[in-house]
Amino acid sequence: MLSEIILRSREKIGIMIEAEVIKPESLAGKSKEEIEGLLLWQGSERLPLSRFFDVELKGSPSSSPEETHILMQGDFSRVKRIGEGMKAGSMEIDGPAGMHLGAEMAGGSILVKGDAGSWSGREMKGGMLHIGGSCGDHVGSAYRGSWRGMTGGQIIIEGNARSQLGGGLVGGQITVGGDVENFCGIRQSGGLILVKGSAVRGVGAEMNGGTIAVCQHILQPSPGFVEMAREESPKAGEVQLEGRYVKFSGDYALSKNPKGTLYCREV
């Protein structure tokens, strides 16, 4: 049986807290008291985890992150960096999560039942990040200054995502059930972005590799994309698309021989 660690949020959190310590590697094998004593930054103060959350342990204690499940109940929308850099185990958030959720994660899985903040899955290397609701900007993207976004793993968003989804994407797959806003897949060089709804503008801007598929329409297509073909139910990477699609190549605004592929549903 899994070792289960339950964290319950209490009152509303004021200044956002930095909770990169909440991940299976850091909590596995620790006693309730030890977990309560872990320190989190809130602004310029370092406070114990018990200041914000109630802790409960269930199942058989295990020091192995693989056998550790963290269940978080309540509102975590003002808690940043949950699961940052996690390599194994599983986490479930029964409510909304804050920014940088699962950033740089390399393995294991995170399931969020509510919405997630911006930068979720930022520079992710592996594992599975599943967001039941919608999320903010820069999901699966590179962080400020860097051009290397997510390199592996999978992000599933059931709702909508905002701008710069998969910015600088190098590998892995991002699936959005709903719509995206601007500059989805900007500077993408590999991997796959599948948008089941529509996009606003700037899709694949400066992309030089990888694949984007938009299953409904793009309000303002980028000018640097050239139509290559019209295809019936093409395959975008491993994903089978249904219906007629226009296949574009781009972004010619960046180079003379770009390797990016963009599918968009034929209007």
Next chain:
Amino acid sequence: MAALTGTAIIRNGSVFDPLNGINGDKKDIFIREGKVVPALSSAEQRDALVIDASGKTVMPGGVDSHSHVAGTKVNAGRLMRPEDHYKSVRAKTAITHSGSGYTVPSVYKQGYEYAAMGYTTVFEAAMPPLEARHTHEEMRATPILDMGAYMVLGNNWFIMRYLKQGDIKKAAAYVSWMLRTHKGYGIKCVNPGGVENWGWAKNVGGLDEPNIHFEVTPRELIRGLAEVNEMLGLPMSLHLHANNLGHPGNWEIARDSLMITSGMDANNKSQLEWGETKENARRRQTVYLAHAQFSAYGGTSWRDYCSGAPELAKYINQVEDVVIDSGSVPFGPATCMTGDGPAIHDLYMLSGQKWSNTDVELECGSGVLPMVYLKSSPVSAVQWAIGLEVMLLIDDPWKTIMTTDHPNGGIFTQYPQLITWLMSRKARDDTARECHKWAYDRSTLGSVDREFSLYDVAIVTRANPARTIGMAYRKGHLGLGADGDVTVYDIDPANLNQNDTATLTARLARPDYTIKDGRIVARQGEIVSVPEGRRFYCRPYVDEDLEKDMLKDVKDWFKYYTVGFANYPVPDKYLKNPVAIPVNQPLEAVMRR
């Protein structure tokens, strides 16, 4: 209290002090009030800080003669690379500031990390005159280190005009005035002629190609500036960043550039009190080639790219008037920053990376670009090999200085790794196996058996950088009167296993003690005191009438500047603990020609 007075005894260490010919002898080092002395009285011994260095390696404090640590281009590197900062942070302590940045750290982090690694003296390799204030501001804020900055003069309008007119005296007067005005230490010459052409989207192709408008050739600029350097008698020789840098096949132009100064006399006419050394502590070179790795490329394109280091080394082995620093590539992230604007533009065209370019009006230019050297990349693998070849194929270690041209080829915190490659053939072979096969296929490194001793290491990281730049009057050795800057490494020369590279690297990276002016500044990597460093600059004297004549020209042409003449100089308040080096032989300097 003892630590505060700068009085210390380092007992029983194995001392490596090449300028005094001391090769691992067990010795006590005595320091009184910050200076090395032959002995301390028993009363002084009672109050002295005593360090037991039995079974440890003792060297003079490290001297970096070529590093980019202060000024506008360094700061541009910080500004354009947030990704370099948020993953490399340093928390503040009771006595130190916080800091951030991996390839281009903040000034505080730079100072602490150099000191933690055993270095006490670091010279900024390129200070554009117009940016001198900014450079001095950053040096003023850098803790612990003694510093100075070389002035970039190789594409300066006034110099180009005087050299075209053949008026070497006025060129010398101008350089003298500029060094005093901007508190510069020496003459740096970056891609002579080429950076001015870059203002017109061009470069220069050969040493005898006149540049646009000024119609002066790189050869004339190198020769002229070297003559000016020796006329003035500056502590350092001309410091040259050769033309055609970073391009396949450039070893030839590098060699030909080094030949230009051949036959000239090295004239260090600084008027100073020199610490006692057994070897001659004055420079013998008339040209000091910067980051030889970037100028030792063979082949004709990136397809047949290979090392040109054996050919370059062959020339340097034949002459006595050249010193190089290596500009080695230890792999990993770097930030290319140089006054050579066109070279950085070429890198931008190759890599598509973000790129910054600046024209410094009337004076020079610069470019900045992020870089990653990967073991899997064929070009990076050859660059790694060349960076070690230039150190290992030049037989006399007194002609070489170990650098990474921080942060161009790599980061100064990678010096310990670099030393282990120089000390251990096995370490090189192990790394070559992880690299693209070009590393050994396109260089001669795989056939080099030479391994540096600790004595050699002391030469290329202390004695020779100090001697080459004219700082050996007080730095780079432990003779009587030298600064009490000492590094104590937890390395027992009697039981040294240079093939245990992990241990060796770790111990070189975190010496037991870094002592500056007789006070401990770092203990096993932890900063324990934060003294203010000194700022060295040169004050050469030339004939006053000549200087007045020269200033008339300068004022006349000042209309092309966007700054006013009165706002041009760097006021004294920009320097903390300034040390002006008088270079004061007016008759000889002016009349010789």
